[in-house]
Amino acid sequence: MGRDHSRGMRVKWQQGEVGAGSLSKSFGKTPDTYIGKYAAQPTQNFDEIYWRMDVMAQAGWIGGGPAKLSRALCLANSNWAQGMMAHLWSGGTKDEYLGMDPASGIGTDGVLKSTKYNDFNNLRWLGFKAGNIDMFSTRNAGRWFCVVGHVKLNTPGQKNGVFEFWINDTLQASATTLDWHSTWNSNPANMHINAVFFENYWNAGSPVQQERYFDNLVISTQSIPCKCDVTAIENISIVKKLLFYPNPSNTF
Helix, strand or coil: CCHHHCCCEEEEECCCCCECCCEEEEECCCCCCCCCCCCECCCCCECEEEEEEEEEECCCCCCCCCCEEEEEEEECCCCCCEEEEEEEEEECHHHCEEEEEEEECECCCCCECCCCCCCHHHCEECCCEECCCCCCCHHHCCCCEEEEEEEECCCCCCCCEEEEEEECCEEEEEEEEECCCCCHHHCCCCCCECEEEEEEECCCCCCCCEEEEEEEEEEECCCCCCCCCCCCHHHHHHHHHCCCCCCCHHHC
């Protein structure tokens, strides 16, 4: 079920099912021991990351995009309040396209306003942008797509934050003047980017029983080309030379 006949993650929706499972990875400094139990590099702050996932819907897929695909985020406290969320989810015509929808739980005054996970009443939405590849259409079912996201926090007090994404190495959308956290990260005790969620949450529920597949889930501080040594099966021999942080990290 993985790409190039490898192993991957199988996701199966029953008819009407909303949530079909997810995989969440924490890294860097986190606000409590539960969130940080398996965090990679737990003493570091991360202001900029890339993340990659390969996605394929089964042949005959219907219904467009199943809403939530992935997000990079800052978990700001032990109540899972979010400082920022770099959402990648479906949108556009018939929800057949992938889009980015950045949001911040930090006010323009630099104060955390969000009080819990998905505290929609206290978020600032920074502008949805859709891509131009209909990766969720029925005609593209049965094909693998490589999705790469990139997020960079703003310098405290400046509007220079970044969010952009690619499909198959083709830039889909970009924003480079975002005010993710205002001045919040002027305080060294406050959290930075510390998690990526790979998701399968379909708000309206799947119209039929159907499945899709994930492979090559990568989180990095450097750009990740879709054709890269880490994910190419012919280069599997280099894995021993790389530093990996699986989830949980003590099972590798």
